[in-house]
Structures are given as C-alpha cells and as structure tokens.
Amino acid sequence: MTQTASAPALLTPEDLLSHWQGHRRLTRRVIEAFPEDQLFSFAIGSMRPFGVMAWEIHQVSELTLTGLLSGEWAMPQWRDGVASNRRELLHVWDALTAQLDREFLKVDPAFYTQQHSLPWGEMPGWVATIYCIDNEIHHRGEGYVYLRALGTEPPAFYER
Amino acid sequence: MTQTASAPALLTPEDLLSHWQGHRRLTRRVIEAFPEDQLFSFAIGSMRPFGVMAWEIHQVSELTLTGLLSGEWAMPQWRDGVASNRRELLHVWDALTAQLDREFLKVDPAFYTQQHSLPWGEMPGWVATIYCIDNEIHHRGEGYVYLRALGTEPPAFYER
Numbered sequence: 001m002t003q004t005a006s007a008p009a010l011l012t013p014e015d016l017l018s019h020w021q022g023h024r025r026l027t028r029r030v031i032e033a034f035p036e037d038q039l040f041s042f043a044i045g046s047m048r049p050f051g052v053m054a055w056e057i058h059q060v061s062e063l064t065l066t067g068l069l070s071g072e073w074a075m076p077q078w079r080d081g082v083a084s085n086r087r088e089l090l091h092v093w094d095a096l097t098a099q100l101d102r103e104f105l106k107v108d109p110a111f112y113t114q115q116h117s118l119p120w121g122e123m124p125g126w127v128a129t130i131y132c133i134d135n136e137i138h139h140r141g142e143g144y145v146y147l148r149a150l151g152t153e154p155p156a157f158y159e160r
Numbered sequence: 161m162t163q164t165a166s167a168p169a170l171l172t173p174e175d176l177l178s179h180w181q182g183h184r185r186l187t188r189r190v191i192e193a194f195p196e197d198q199l200f201s202f203a204i205g206s207m208r209p210f211g212v213m214a215w216e217i218h219q220v221s222e223l224t225l226t227g228l229l230s231g232e233w234a235m236p237q238w239r240d241g242v243a244s245n246r247r248e249l250l251h252v253w254d255a256l257t258a259q260l261d262r263e264f265l266k267v268d269p270a271f272y273t274q275q276h277s278l279p280w281g282e283m284p285g286w287v288a289t290i291y292c293i294d295n296e297i298h299h300r301g302e303g304y305v306y307l308r309a310l311g312t313e314p315p316a317f318y319e320r
Contacts, residue, residue, distance in 0.1 A: 008169065008269035008270070009168065009169045009170070009273070010169070010170070010171060010172075010173065010176065010269065010272040010273070010286055011170060011171075011272065011273070011284075011286040012170075013170065015284075015286060015287075016170065019287075019290060023294075044204070044305050044308060044309050045305065045308030045309045045310075045311070046308065047305065047308050109168035109170065110168070112170040112171065113169070113170070113171070120318065124171075124175075126170050126171040126175060127175075127179075130179060131318075134183075134294075134297050135317070137294050137297040137298050137301065138297050138298075138300070138301040138304070138317055139301065140298070140301065141297065141298040141299065141300065141301020141302045141304075142301045142302070142304055142305050144298070144301075144302055145204050145205065145207065145302050145305040145306070146305070148204060148205030148206065148207050149204050149205045150205075151205070157295070157298055158280065158291075
C-alpha cells in the first residue's frame with residue numbers, strides 16, 4: 001500500500017474531490033426522495049432508517065476531511081447533534097459539501113500514501129478516503145431498496 | 161479530469177487492484193450468504209434478485225478489465241450466458257478474480273487519465289474503473305437489505 005514518488009499518477013486530488021462530491025450530490029437526492037415522514041422511521045429487517053444512516057455518513061465524512069487536514073482522527077460522538085428531520089440533515093450536509101470544496105485540495109498529497117490511525121484501524125490516507133466514500137455508496141444502496149419498498153423511484157445511480 | 165505527469169501519485173495500480181479485489185471478496189461472501197433458493201428469486205419492490213445483480217456486476221467487471229487492457233469497450237450481451245444458480249455464478253466470479261490478479265497490473269498506467277468510449281459515455285479510465293467498483297458496492301448494499309429481510313446476518317462491510 002506504499003509507493004515511490006516516481007509512480008505514475010492515476011488520478012489527481014481534483015479527480016478524487018470530483019468523485020466524492022458526485023456521490024454526495026446523489027446521496028442528497030436520495031435524502032430528498034424519501035417521503036418526509038419515512039426518512040427517520042421506515043426500515044426493513046431491524047435495520048436503521050435511512051436518515052440515521054445518512055447522519056452516520058455525514059459524521060464519517062466530517063471525520064475523514066478533518067483527519068486528512070490535521071492528522072487527527074477522533075472517534076465521532078455518534079449520538080451528538082444527530083439530525084431528526086430532513087431540514088436539519090440537509091443543513092449539515094450542505095455545510096460539509098461547501099467545506100469540502102473549500103478545504104479538500106489543501107490536503108497534503110503525501111497524506112494519501114502515509115499511514116494514519118483511524119478509530120477503526122491503521123490505514124493509508126487513500127484507503128481512509130475511499131472507505132468513507134464506499135461506506136456512503138453502501139448505505140445509499142440500502143436506501144434505494146427502502147425507496148423501492150415505499151413505491152418511490154430512486155434517483156438514477158449513474159447521474160452525479 | 162486530466163493531470164500532468166508530475167502530479168503526485170495518491171495510489172498505485174497495486175493499491176487499486178487491492179481495493180477492487182477486497183470488494184470482490186466481500187461480494188463473494190454476500191453471494192454465499194444467500195439461501196440457495198432465494199439467490200435468484202427473492203426481491204423487494206419489483207427489483208431484481210441479487211443473483212441477477214451479481215451477474216451484471218460480473219459483466220461490467222469483465223468489460224472494464226477488457227477495456228483497460230485493450231481499449232475496446234463493447235456493450236455486454238446482458239442475457240448471454242447468465243448464471244442461474246450459485247455454482248455457475250461463483251465459477252465465473254472466481255475465474256475473473258484470477259484473471260484480474262494475472263492481468264490488471266499489465267494495464268498501461270496512462271490509460272487511467274486518458275478518455276475512453278464506454279457504452280455509457282466518454283470518461284477517463286480512472287472514472288471507468290471506480291464506476292465499476294462503485295456499481296458493485298451499490299448493488300451489494302441492496303443485497304444486504306435482501307439478506308436482512310430474509311433474516312440473515314450479512315458479512316461485515318469493513319472486512320475485505
């Protein structure tokens with residue numbers, strides 16, 4: 001999981017930001033697609049409602065951006081400040097989206113190949129970043145099934 | 161979505177292969193977790209059974225590896241050779257996993273920043289590759305809900 005400085009660049013930090021923000025836009029559309037009264041209540045098979053998953057996505061994303069910028073990876077307080085309705089959730093969502101646009105390219109590129117101590121293990125910055133995005137895709141995929149079960153057509157996966 | 165040759169490498173081709181193969185191992189465990197009689201039949205809200213989604217993942221993965229190696233991105237024949245049981249599905253799954261290990265690092269690194277003509281649009285090789293993996297994560301997330309609805313504990317998301 002390490003590399004030499006002479007390795008060819010497969011993507012730039014701008015590409016990684018574009019990738020992440022594209023997924024954030026799609027997840028935002030999924031949050032908006034839920035009937036307001038189901039976002040924090042509907043669930044299947046003892047799973048969490050999608051609004052609660054989206055709050056977790058927000059917290060992991062915030063942790064990841066903070067960690068990449070500072071080297072500090074504190075375990076999120078999962079229950080602190082949790083949104084309980086769509087308006088609150090979209091408010092923090094949009095604030096972090098704007099912060100990502102302002103700050104992500106300030107991350108030291110060397111951080112991506114260095115090892116970091118996350119609450120869930122030691123890993124390079126690249127792995128920490130893509131894990132955060134993958135976790136969003138994973139839970140959003142679960143949200144797609146909730147929407148289908150509610151009879152709502154989800155947003156197109158390929159549109160970002 | 162382009163870059164100069166002097167851009168710092170955020171990850172190596174080996175890192176990208178490791179990322180992809182980690183997801184393939186997890187998806188294989190999800191395929192194995194389904195009750196045999198539900199893999200190609202159980203679905204929620206007019207969606208496809210997970211076995212059919214896994215077949216699509218296989219075809220997109222095969223297309224992506226072939227495209228990266230050859231520059232040829234032919235639309236898959238979605239209905240050709242479709243697996244209809246777990247044994248057939250795992251047979252093609254494992255063959256492609258072995259092929260990825262043999263061939264992925266032969267991909268010209270320059271391909272990741274060049275534009276390619278996929279059946280679903282023009283994009284750099286990096287975007288084509290990560291879209292393929294994202295599509296797998298997305299449908300596998302849907303499969304997690306199917307498993308929960310069937311009363312089966314899915315494999316841990318963080319284990320690869």
